[in-house]
Amino acid sequence: MTTTTPQHGRTGTTRQGSALAASALDLTKTYGRGEAAVTALDGVSVGIEAGRFTAIMGPSGSGKSTLMHLLAGLDTPTSGRSYLGEHELTSLSDAQLTRLRRRSVGFVFQAFNLLPTLTARQNIRLPLDLAGRPADAGWEGTVVEALGLGGRLDHRPGELSGGQQQRVALARALVTRPEVIFADEPTGALDSTTGAEVLALLRRSTEEWHQTVVMVTHDPNAAAVADRVLLIADGRIAGEILDPDADTVLAGIRDLGKVG
Template sequence: MTTTTEPRPAATLAASALDLTKTYGRGETAVRALDGVSVGIEAQQFTAIMGPSGSGKSTLMHLLAGLDSPTSGRVFLGDTELTSLSDAQLTKVRRRAVGFVFQAFNLLPTLTARQNIRLPLDLAGRGVDPSWEQLVVDGLGLTDRLGHRPGELSGGQQQRVALARALLTRPEVIFADEPTGALDSATGAEVLALLRRSVDQWDQTVVMVTHDPNAAAVADRVLLLADGQIAGELTNPDVDAVIEAVRGLGRA
């Protein structure tokens, strides 16, 4: 069975997937993590992906971000078809057009905050735009922490560094995988507010996988997954609507 949501007009899509499937393993042990998913991610919007464990939400995000390859189907970042690129081409596209924020921060412990923030540009051989860097650093409250290494920063500060790193390349899409999962509720709320700000003030596109209804309610749109298929969506959600939708997935 193939479940789809109608994509937005092509000109407004930052990322999209067409009839996407992903199967792990072979034969009797094969597991189909995604089962014919088609979806569009609108540019300059905050999209959350929710679903029970094993629903395929992280798999979908990894495929949209070019971190994994589908078994079948097509993935686009803007007008670029990721599924048609070589590994070398895909690496270049990710460095140029994709930002990542992970639950575990993924900062290099021997580098300062500033060096971690600049790392994607250094790897890509690109120069830093000083005015944009200053805007991001000031906006995320990191100005007096740039010389500190990750071990000298709190969890919330480390996640701010990770977000600054994702923003510095001015990516087409920022993918956030459980970005508040390792944070307390107050610090997590601050990080979510900063993600929201990056959309509203800096015209970023954010795609976030989360299990937290409070986090999902910050988004413009919530995609609901179950058994590897799109099971519904919410627009302009509030916490109660998200909780009820997730409960509905459980009842189904």
């Protein structure tokens, strides 16, 4: 495991000169006040490299989901700054932030979050409809074909398997050509075989379409698909693993228990 110390500045722990799709500077997030206050993130500075697959791992309550939510603009920090590309999220109004998320961010969740009354095609196009943007028929066709959904577009979520529903969710995330896809435990509700297929599709989106992917996971085998694993403990970046495999990820997680 490569232990890292976050640098002062938005490069975080990334390679010098790399373009950043998302980043954070001295992010702190505290819930509650006084003696009941809980610090979920404690001065985190980190950069997410564009066109690469980053996994975030740590014990339950370590702050990994909080970090992802702040990077995605789903939550606001107590202090510090977060960026999507060159846009400082912490300086935007709610309306500006909503427009930026619709244009630049794709989401994949453990629970799929599909609308049950809409067909697969309608669910895929939902972010475009909300943003008032027309579908790019060529790109939509490429995504649908790559995810093997061509024969399922007129089916509603209740008529699809869990793996098919997650493919629809991934297609929905990709159809806007976002700057970043944020995936929160995307394989958590799937069996191991179907989960591996979804991870392969996320990997493919990085390799073939140069998509930036940020994934929170508790599964070392899932994290091993990434280019880089960020390790979080007690609300702080505790290290990183480059070019991971399941064994190095497991070792990194074990070492977190020895920090401090």
